[in-house]
Amino acid sequence: MKIASFNVNSIKARLTNLTDWLKEAEPDIVCLQELKCIDENFPHGPIEELGYNVAVNGQKTYNGVAILSKHPLEDVSRGLPGNDGDDHARYIEAVVSANGSVVRVASIYLPNGNPVDTDKFTYKLGWMDRLIDHARELLSYEEPLVLAGDYNVIPTIDDVHNPAAWVNDALFRPETRAKFRELINLGLTDAFRACHREAHRYTFWDYQAGAWAKDNGIRIDHLLLSPQAADLLKASDIDRAVRGREKPSDHVPIWVELDLG
């Protein structure tokens, strides 16, 4: 079973780019981020035509996440627990049953957090605390679990082209990286890193200053696996060629293959 994550930076602007990739990559499950549309405006038609069931947690203008699945989506829940006052659409979770197996999947759009001297950074760190609490709960189920999304976290110096340019950025600040390690240390596996040791493999390149041409990127989209999912890990990779196409997102898809039949 192939499970992917893709920050599309507007589902409306990216529809053709997305459906082209869906046709060639043929993922079973896709976690999308930054839809930038309300539930009613999600383009169900072109995506359901390709055989996907769809669960959306949308929002006007900002954020918005979804899960696409060729198998039925069950027990869909929207929003990250722990703060009823948080109205950002940054989290959706569902259970997928396929071939007698079950996998729980979440699509995550973790806050950017810049500038760091504002409440945006506080919000990011608080959101990460809530994610850690929720992940601890989900891990207690002892089942295959994939926490997939745009984490807006550069985990290590190997995951950025020019570390010096990011030292004071919310994506690379020590506090951010420490919280990410706290999440990993619950017992999650960074699927891409488990399959690839080489440095400088990125999932995001800025639209500006020729970042793509210079390979000036960062690795901030991650698929984190529970031990039960990591047991099934066969492969993981980044579909970087998508960044070079017409009207690309600034992120590219990243995926895992799990031996779930």
Add this chain to the structure above:
DNA sequence: ATGCCGGGCGAAGCCCGA
């Protein structure tokens, strides 16, 4: 480099992303 691009909103120019 800190918004040079790109998208939303809405119909010019601002907000936002990373």
